[in-house]
Amino acid sequence: MTRLDGNALAGDLADLFHVDLTTALARCAGCGHAGEIATAVVYASPMGRVMRCSTCDDVLGVFVSADGRTWFGLPGVSSIELSTESP
Ligand SMILES: [Zn+2]
Numbered sequence: 001m002t003r004l005d006g007n008a009l010a011g012d013l014a015d016l017f018h019v020d021l022t023t024a025l026a027r028c029a030g031c032g033h034a035g036e037i038a039t040a041v042v043y044a045s046p047m048g049r050v051m052r053c054s055t056c057d058d059v060l061g062v063f064v065s066a067d068g069r070t071w072f073g074l075p076g077v078s079s080i081e082l083s084t085e086s087p
Contacts, residue, residue, distance in 0.1 A: 006040035009051060012063045013037070016072065025081040026074075030058035034081070 006022055013021040022038040033055040040060055041052045048064035053076065060076040074080075 001043050001045045004042040004044055006036070006038040006042055006051060008042045008044060009037065009040075009049060009063065012049065012065070012070070012072070016070065019082075021080070021082070023083070026060060026077045027079045027081070028053040028056060028058060028060060029076050029078040031056040032078075 010020065010022050013019075023036055025034045026037050026040065027034040030053060033053060035054060037051070039054050041054050041057070043050045043052070048062060050059060051061040051063075052058065053060055058076045061072060061074040063070065063072045065071075
């Protein structure tokens with residue numbers, strides 16, 4: 001399993017939401033830490049990717065793709081904060 005940062009999920013998130021969510025703030029339901037998704041810890045394997053909190057290591061989300069379909073869940077994210085202003 002390869003350890004990466006949240007930027008490794010840029011393609012998964014863009015495919016699902018059609019926006020760059022790596023700069024969005026995800027709040028961990030476990031410890032309350034809010035950080036950019038790009039700074040989360042990601043473990044990648046051929047089976048999928050697991051996103052973990054960079055502070056407490058709780059699972060924030062999971063992504064699995066196979067046969068042209070994607071399954072994802074964000075069981076450890078209590079909120080996602082997006083900027084609605086243009087850069
Ligand atoms: Zn946490």
